Amino acid sequence: MSALDIERRQFDTLVIGAGGGGLRAALQMSEAEANVAVVSKVFPTRSHTVAAQGGMNAALGNVMPDNWHWHMYDTVKGSDYLGDQDAIEYMCRAASHLVVELEHAGVPFSRLANGKIYQRAFGGQSRDFGGEQAARTCAAADRTGHAILHALYQQNIRAKTHFFDEYFAIDLLKDDDGYILGAVVLCIETGEPLIIEAKTTLLATGGVGQLFRTNTNARINTGDGIAMALRAGIPVQDMEFFQFHPTGIAGKGMLITEGVRGEGGYLVNKNGERFMERYAPHAKDLASRDVVSRAIAIEVREGRGCGPNADHVMLKLDHLGPEVIKKRLPGIRDMAMTFAHVDPIDTAIPVFPTAHYTMGGIPTNRYGQVVIPFEQSAEEAIPGLYAVGECACVSVHGANRLGGNSLLDIVVFGRAAGNHVIEYLKENRYHRPFNDSMAEEAMQRIGQWQKTGEGESVDSLRAELQKAMEHYCGVFRSKEVLTEGVEKVRTLVARVKDARLKDQSKIFNTARIEALELENLMGLGLATVECALAREESRGAHSRVDYPERDDERWMKHSLYHANGHIEYKPVRTKPMTVDSFPPKPRVY
């Protein structure tokens, strides 16, 4: 099939991804009466935002005094000084307003006795720039993501956003002047390709948790948008920073929210010792995630793990009492009973660090515009292209994301990008000319999977990649291990062309979708190990046993990985919008 025969549709603006980030952006644009198309490979409410549990940060100060500036300090510190401080200031200042907006949109937040939104403590939160624990996370029990995603979908139905449900985006359309003009997508139900032309395209495709064997992510989190950007010639930023959440259910990966520790739960080793007191005397179990994950890994490595194989630790919450657990953590209780076969009301939950969140992604500024280095400028915007949410790297999370900051990130920058698109549309009123050659590469990728005959299977390649990433690029890293990892992943990437699909049918062919996802995973797996090998320091989630210290002199910079393997670096935006910069300090909890 040539690009000529493909059906074409035109919209003012295209959003790829219907998680919290995509839906918040779409709502902003639909309300401004732009003609918005939202493409999602699953029905919107099945996006992974639905799984977010613990809550969303904002210094509402409903439970105790709080201040956006303290939130900013915690976020900069949490990022291990790799976060961009203008974007962080913007986000923390906007947070309270955005939570109120969501509440008005219908989100059923839990409530305090005075009728205000309930807030709980989360890791890495402090009052007064590093003082006592704060309670900053706004929660709808332990189903906050579900509550937010459904409310945003509902508001989009009201605003008459146009949805393409179960369409898979393959690649971006780009013209010779470097403008992005939409995307080639595949209707999963019919198997037919479709070209969606748009004056702006916003990527909101989520993270790439499926890189790792044990992860807290959905099967659909394969980093498609990040890989699409990479193929369109955009370097991807900070991919070496992948967050391991301290408390996934051991061996299975389902997440047990940090909110459990926020409500007063704590970790113990096989001796029943509350070991976090040793690693983070002040914040204890509510230290930053990178700190807690490393502590658990060390406990297990030094033989203090629990269970017959001494391969996990226990998360104890029975002392909270059945009331609190049923009211504040009902989803966690279900999950523990279903997957760990324990009722946390009387038994601790076995947990272990689990791949969770993609700090890296598509480089953007605080308006959601995708930016790349060009001539003298470190950040030149690509006309017509935006990215928000977990696929983007603004970067508010730097080297380590604070819990509760991602739900915030997606709505803050979803809204900001929506506003910027509206401005862009005023100045770019007409569609730029489309020509068939723009869709050719995408069509070739589909064609590639139509080859028949004997070949490797997509499933086995994915499994090998996930095992390799876990083995070579986990919580602790070193030059030796990463060098092997790079070799291994390169050979896996090379083997993809020998893979074949047995199923060549058109209608709802999920095997074909998984093949296209595999290509995306492979490209991003390689980016991750290559950048991890290159970065010779320990910062946030990136922990090198051969370079145990943070090295601000050489490494306080973002990495940018190009599809051809070249890595360049750009400075951190240390200058906030209005307040003083937070200079790097040793990070203790």
Add this chain to the structure above:
Amino acid sequence: MRFLIHRYNPETDKKPRMQEYTLADINAGDMLLDALFQIKEEDDSLSFRRSCGEGVCGSDAMNINGRNGLACITPLNSLKEPIEVRPLPGLPIVRDLVVDMRPFYHQYRSVKPWLTVHDPEPETEYLQTPEQRDQLDGLYECILCGACSTACPSFWWNPDKFRGPAALLQSWRFLADSRDQATAERLEELEGAYRLFRCHSIMNCMDVCPKGLNPTKAIGNIKKMMLKHLV
């Protein structure tokens, strides 16, 4: 472990069939979804929806040994062999275990499932007491999996006219919300012989709901509210 799985590919099959698979190497404590993944590894032509794998996204509702449920939270050891897996009943079949959910989503959208407030917005959150908020528990958690509506004979007969348990549960979710101000419009929209009143309290919905929600009760509450509204 033996499985009988509904297969139908409209491109090649004249009619649906049940295909048998045997998995020698599967842990009985695993979930049905794990077994489907294993089967798909051998036979990549088997199609089904799935995403989260933990019962929160609502993708993989299907008919399991005659009962609707989510494959990802149904342990194999709770099922009698051979395990029969079919698509959700009552909706058009797209392929294998995949049904066309559009009629279901249409009914959901028809109840205008969004918070509606006519007063001007305050600059802070709307206040709601914990007791008022408690009224939403058991309602807002719906994951739109469709297990309930497709287990309901009234919905099978009138999928275009009867809103069905899932949509009505959501209607009640907003009627029960102390912040919502569209009570009269919502109730009016449900008048007539079909939209609400096709519910005959058969209660299949609450029986199958994987989230333990109770649409029958919500429907009863709407009916009660309607009566009160009339007088």
